[in-house]
Amino acid sequence: MSSDKAKGTIMDARREFYFSPILLILSVTVAMSASPVFAESADAIASERPPVREAAARYGQALGVAEVCFGSKITSKAEALPKSYSGAEGETFKAQAGKIFDAWLKVKSCVRQDDPNQCKIIMDKSCLAAEAEIGPKGSAFPGLVEFASH
DSSP states (O other): OOHHHHHHHHHHHHHHHHHHHHHHHHHHHHOSSSOOOOOSHHHHHHHHHOOOOHHHHHHHHHHHHHHSTTTTTEEEHHHHHGGOOHHHHHHHHHHHHHHHHHHHHHHTOOSSOOOOOHHHHHHHHHHHHHHHHSSSOOSTTSSSSEEOOO
16 A cells, blocks of 8 residues: 555544544434424423423524524524423523534534535535434424525
8 A cells, every 4th residue: 555545544534533523422412312293383392392401402403503504594493492491491401402502513613724625524414414303304303494495
C-alpha cells in the first residue's frame, strides 16, 4: 500500500471517528423511544401528554431542525408542547429541550478545515433522520416540523 493511500485511509478513519459521536448524540438523545402517534390539538396533547423528557427532546429536535434544515419550520403542534408542562415538569422540559437544541447548534457550527464537506453531510443526514422521525409522517412523534418539498 502506498504511503499516500495509507495516509488517506487514516484520515478517513479519523473523520468517521470525529463525526460519529455527533450523529450518535443526536440519534440517542432524540430517539429515546418510539412513541405512538399523538393527537394534533393542544387540548389533546395536554390530555395525552407524552413523558416530559421525550416530548422535550422532540421539541428541541424540532427547534434544531428549524435552525439547521433548509425549508423547514415548526408546526403549531410543536409550539403547543411547552405549554403542556408546568412547574417542575416545565423546568425539566426546558432543560431537556435546551440540551437537544444545543446539540443541533453544534452541528450547525461544524467547521472542518481539512474537509468541509463532512459538515454538510452530517447536516443533511441529521435533517433526513429528523424528517423521518418528527416530520409529517414521522415514526416517533409525527407532525412537529414541516419541510419544503425536495
